Amino acid sequence: MTAVQLSPEKIFKEVTNFNTKLVEGIKNLRGLGDLPSGVTEKEAVYSEDKLTLYHYKNPTGKEPANKTPLLIAYALVNRPYMTDLQENRSMIRGLLETGQDVYLIDWGYPDRSDRFVTMDDYINGYIDRCVDVLCERSGGGKVNLLGICQGGAFSLCYAALHPDKVRNLVTMVTPVDFQTEDNMLAHWIRNIDVDLLVDSMGNIPGDLMNWTFLNLKPYRLIAQKYIDMVDILDNPQQVHNFMYMEKWIFDSPDQAGEAYRQFVKEFYQQNGLIKGTVMLGGERVDLGDIKCPVLNVYAQDDHLVPPSASKPLKDYVGTKDYTELSFRGGHIGIYVSSSAQREVPPSIGKWLNKRG
Amino acid sequence: MANTSSAQQNGDWFSSQKQYWDNWFEQQRNFFGAAAGPQQGPQAQWAELLQTWQKALSGGQEADKMADVRQFQQYFTRAGEAYLGMLQQFYQGTGQAKPLNEMVQEWIESLKKAFAGQMDFSGMPGFPGMVAAGKDPFAALDPLNFFAGMPGIGYTREKQEQLNHLYQMWEAYQAKTRDYAASMAKVGLEAAQKFQDYVVHPPEGAAPLTSLKEVYAKWVDICEDIYARYAMTEEYTRLYGEVVNALMAFKKQQNKITDEVLDQFNMPTRAEADSLHKRLHALQREVAELKAALKPAAKKKPVVKKGKKK
Numbered sequence: 151m152t153a154v155q156l157s158p159e160k161i162f163k164e165v166t167n168f169n170t171k172l173v174e175g176i177k178n179l180r181g182l183g184d185l186p187s188g189v190t191e192k193e194a195v196y197s198e199d200k201l202t203l204y205h206y207k208n209p210t211g212k213e214p215a216n217k218t219p220l221l222i223a224y225a226l227v228n229r230p231y232m233t234d235l236q237e238n239r240s241m242i243r244g245l246l247e248t249g250q251d252v253y254l255i256d257w258g259y260p261d262r263s264d265r266f267v268t269m270d271d272y273i274n275g276y277i278d279r280c281v282d283v284l285c286e287r288s289g290g291g292k293v294n295l296l297g298i299c300q301g302g303a304f305s306l307c308y309a310a311l312h313p314d315k316v317r318n319l320v321t322m323v324t325p326v327d328f329q330t331e332d333n334m335l336a337h338w339i340r341n342i343d344v345d346l347l348v349d350s351m352g353n354i355p356g357d358l359m360n361w362t363f364l365n366l367k368p369y370r371l372i373a374q375k376y377i378d379m380v381d382i383l384d385n386p387q388q389v390h391n392f393m394y395m396e397k398w399i400f401d402s403p404d405q406a407g408e409a410y411r412q413f414v415k416e417f418y419q420q421n422g423l424i425k426g427t428v429m430l431g432g433e434r435v436d437l438g439d440i441k442c443p444v445l446n447v448y449a450q451d452d453h454l455v456p457p458s459a460s461k462p463l464k465d466y467v468g469t470k471d472y473t474e475l476s477f478r479g480g481h482i483g484i485y486v487s488s489s490a491q492r493e494v495p496p497s498i499g500k501w502l503n504k505r506g
Numbered sequence: 507m508a509n510t511s512s513a514q515q516n517g518d519w520f521s522s523q524k525q526y527w528d529n530w531f532e533q534q535r536n537f538f539g540a541a542a543g544p545q546q547g548p549q550a551q552w553a554e555l556l557q558t559w560q561k562a563l564s565g566g567q568e569a570d571k572m573a574d575v576r577q578f579q580q581y582f583t584r585a586g587e588a589y590l591g592m593l594q595q596f597y598q599g600t601g602q603a604k605p606l607n608e609m610v611q612e613w614i615e616s617l618k619k620a621f622a623g624q625m626d627f628s629g630m631p632g633f634p635g636m637v638a639a640g641k642d643p644f645a646a647l648d649p650l651n652f653f654a655g656m657p658g659i660g661y662t663r664e665k666q667e668q669l670n671h672l673y674q675m676w677e678a679y680q681a682k683t684r685d686y687a688a689s690m691a692k693v694g695l696e697a698a699q700k701f702q703d704y705v706v707h708p709p710e711g712a713a714p715l716t717s718l719k720e721v722y723a724k725w726v727d728i729c730e731d732i733y734a735r736y737a738m739t740e741e742y743t744r745l746y747g748e749v750v751n752a753l754m755a756f757k758k759q760q761n762k763i764t765d766e767v768l769d770q771f772n773m774p775t776r777a778e779a780d781s782l783h784k785r786l787h788a789l790q791r792e793v794a795e796l797k798a799a800l801k802p803a804a805k806k807k808p809v810v811k812k813g814k815k816k
Contacts, residue, residue: 153704153705153706153708153712153714153715153724154606154610154705154714154715154721155606155714155715155716156596156606156715156716156717156718156721160716160717161596161718164593164717164718164719165593165594165718168593262779262780262783263783263786265780265783265784266783266784266787266788267787271791275791275794332738334734334737334738337737337738337743338737338743338746338747340743340747341743341744341746341747341748341751342746342747342750342751343747343751343754346751346754346755346758347750347754349758350754350755350757350758350761351754351757352776352780366737367730367734368733369726369729369730369733370726370730373589373726374722374723374726377589377719377722
């Protein structure tokens with residue numbers, strides 16, 4: 151008994167079908183047109199260096215029910231429009247619908263003039279000044295902070311160093327323990343001479359980051375994904391959806407060299423966030439100083455930030471109001487899948503509204 | 507099944523197959539309007555599709571002239587070719603009335619051969635950031651490899667030493683690359699063996715693979731499984747670190763020499779630009795700190811302004 155059961159007819163049909171779709175597909179690819187970076191109307195309310203702070207408008211025109219502004223801090227890797235990819239795939243819209251007053255930091259594309267921007271600059275500088283802008287606009291003294299992935303780690307640092315300015319903290323797919331057994335990236339980075347890397351490259355190219363991420367699952371992400379793509383090439387809408395994702399995945403800013411050096415060395419190689427050894431602006435980051443309510447959202451099938459890297463947060467924060475939200479999906483699916491739209495923003499909104 | 511086909515059926519089969527490919531090539535020629543000769547197989551069409559796609563995405567830029575895009579495209583093309591090659595192999599095998607087991611076995615053997623011969627940084631495109639270095643970074647600097655292994659003498663001694671150093675670093679990187687590629691070839695061979703075992707002795711209750719797509723998907727699953735386990739080992743982590751570190755050491759030395767060449771031409775260097783950025787950044791931080799220090803005073807201002815307005 152062999153595992154392969156094929157007939158000549160089936161093979162013929164399959165090959166014909168594949169080739170036909172391949173040819174048809176080119177027409178659809180050529181007719182794609184421009185792919186926007188984000189779909190919900192927004193206004194730039196502050197900018198500094200490459201950073202722009204956006205305020206989102208509720209498409210329904212409703213005023214936000216929750217008067218505490220919600221600031222989203224995205225990772226430096228990739229672009230934040232992942233949270234607002236398409237009309238029916240937008241975490242931003244989902245949050246607006248729950249009555250949040252949503253702001254988002256767009257870090258922009260660092261170039262060589264940003265080579266010496268440090269983590270201190272990002273957290274005690276850029277994020278803090280954005281928080282001040284929001285406090286001034288809202289007339290309140292605090293914000294709700296939502297950090298995504300690396301932006302979640304930044305948000306944890308910020309909330310620990312500026313507890314007086316954060317009412318509630320939400321972390322999404324955020325690494326906390328950077329040295330869990332199943333964390334492939336953490337394994338790989340162990341023997342990298344990060345000083346040499348940054349000294350040689352200056353900023354770390356976005357392509358290099360992508361190259362690393364693709365290598366986490368090379369056979370699937372570099373080959374099979376595009377073979378599977380042929381299946382949808384004859385469907386313009388599906389091609390459109392595929393390309394939205396493709397554009398986002400490879401729209402990768404370079405990483406400011408010094409911030410990258412510090413993040414990899416102190417967070418990945420030294421696991422400083424949970425060891426309490428990270429120093430920013432001369433102050434030690436102690437997660438125990440986070441006393442505000444915390445919602446930790448993680449994805450069960452996340453291969454970039456495994457749940458085991460996120461869940462230890464509960465053991466280190468100083469708050470008594472700690473909640474976890476587990477989503478059945480991956481690192482990207484938590485923003486774009488249809489089940490994510492149904493589950494994630496409404497749950498976050500409900501959690502925030504309960505706490506003001 | 508195929509192995510029971512008669513000679514007559516085989517003749518029909520060959521005829522239909524020829525007709526099919528003829529139609530396919532004609533369709534392609536019409537579509538592309540290009541000189542797609544009949545000698546080109548579906549792999550060539552796959553490459554054509556990808557080129558068209560890349561050009562469309564690059565907004566009319568000539569993507570194929572950009573070195574990094576071209577490198578990735580080549581890899582990407584190879585990835586598709588692996589699947590298309592499989593399709594064609596099975597397709598032709600079926601036409602030749604080969605027993606299915608034989609076709610599967612032939613495919614596995616071709617995979618093994620491919621992995622055994624793989625010596626190119628796991629078949630990945632050039633490491634990002636290496637594009638500027640090119641395949642042979644010494645072609646311009648030292649076309650005769652004169653400096654390799656020679657101690658420097660005379661008043662240009664230091665420069666010779668630096669070039670020598672650069673050459674040694676390139677060789678070290680090449681050696682690490684070979685080690686890495688060899689380890690990845692082992693992963694491929696192990697995957698091919700495991701796939702063969704799966705095909706011949708499928709686990710009890712395993713659903714049969716009833717399409718080439720399923721066969722391919724199973725192959726990818728097995729590759730990923732073996733790779734994921736290997737990529738977490740100390741051996742892989744060490745090799746990965748060594749190849750990246752060797753490349754970065756080369757690149758750092760290359761930057762240094764490039765700066766010296768620029769300096770000789772009275773051009774601004776990277777080191778100078780970095781110094782300027784560093785100073786500017788320090789200044790920006792100082793300004794930000796001063797602004798922050800002035801903030802409490804500034805906060806009082808609106809009260810004064812309010813008073814004035816009233």
